[in-house]
Amino acid sequence: MRIAILALQGAFIEHAQMLHELGVETFEVRQLQDWQQPKDGLIIPGGESTTQVRLLDRLGLLQPIRQAILEGLPVFGTCAGLILLAKQEDGHSRKGLCTMDIDVCRNAYGRQLGSFNAVGDVVGIAKDFPMTYIRAPYIHRTISPDVKILSTINGHIVAVQQGRQFATAFHPELTSNNELHHYFIQQVIPSRA
Numbered sequence: 001m002r003i004a005i006l007a008l009q010g011a012f013i014e015h016a017q018m019l020h021e022l023g024v025e026t027f028e029v030r031q032l033q034d035w036q037q038p039k040d041g042l043i044i045p046g047g048e049s050t051t052q053v054r055l056l057d058r059l060g061l062l063q064p065i066r067q068a069i070l071e072g073l074p075v076f077g078t079c080a081g082l083i084l085l086a087k088q089e090d091g092h093s094r095k096g097l098c099t100m101d102i103d104v105c106r107n108a109y110g111r112q113l114g115s116f117n118a119v120g121d122v123v124g125i126a127k128d129f130p131m132t133y134i135r136a137p138y139i140h141r142t143i144s145p146d147v148k149i150l151s152t153i154n155g156h157i158v159a160v161q162q163g164r165q166f167a168t169a170f171h172p173e174l175t176s177n178n179e180l181h182h183y184f185i186q187q188v189i190p191s192r193a
Contacts (some may be wrong), residue, residue: 001185004029004039006065008055009047010080014173018181019043032060041074041189044081044097046134046171049106052080053096062097069099074164074189076181082167083137090140100165101144102157104137118170122151122159126179131158131170138169164188 003019005012007028016026029035029042042065044052056062069075069085077085077100084096088103115134121127131153139157142149151159151168158169166188172180 001025001040001189002027002038003041003043003185004035004037005043006045006052006081008052010045010078011171011173012043012045015043015045015078015181018173018178019185021178022182022185024185029061030059032064035061035064039073041076041184042069043184044075044077044084045173046079046081049080049083049096052084056084056097066097066099069097069165072164074184074191075099075166076184076188077165077167078171078173079134079136079169082139082169085165085167086139088143100160100162100167101147102142102160102162102167103140105140106137107135118153120151120153120158122180123149125150125183126177129172129179130175130177131168131172132174133170136169161188164191 002025005015005026005028007030019026083104085100086102086104087098118131119128122129147160147162149157160167
């Protein structure tokens with residue numbers, strides 16, 4: 001198994017470390033040539049979503065990545081990765097990959113100083129999972145019955161899955177718990193037909 005990790009911003013190294021602990025090979029995607037390598041899945045880490053969209057577009061990566069996800073490539077988006085996957089932001093269409101039927105609230109928890117940690121359950125995956133939120137989004141609502149809500153914190157949706165797309169508002173890569181990465185490689189990727 002080989003997982004591509006978008007390496008334009010964010011904690012991409014921490015995602016790679018989690019996957020390496022699970023015995024999974026990874027490679028970084030920084031340009032179109034990187035993207036063209038064989039892969040079984042993709043991780044989109046945090047960072048600043050507007051900057052990531054601009055970079056993806058400028059580097060010629062936005063449309064190829066979007067098309068691959070629409071064609072069934074398994075993807076795991078965290079924080080800004082969740083925002084890039086969302087079709088809507090505050091009820092309006094947005095720029096990005098726009099492959100997941102969710103409506104997000106960007107920077108929902110405020111500035112860097114509004115960052116916090118919580119513990120919550122991720123349905124069918126993990127109990128008492130440590131959740132790190134850094135300028136995090138949350139999901140206002142799902143816009144399709146195909147989206148499964150996996151976790152809520154204080155009434156806000158923070159983890160979802162739609163087919164082979166899995167996304168969290170928090171940063172599981174910044175903890176020592178690899179249960180969500182394990183779920184991605186053991187359940188989301190093998191579901192690929």
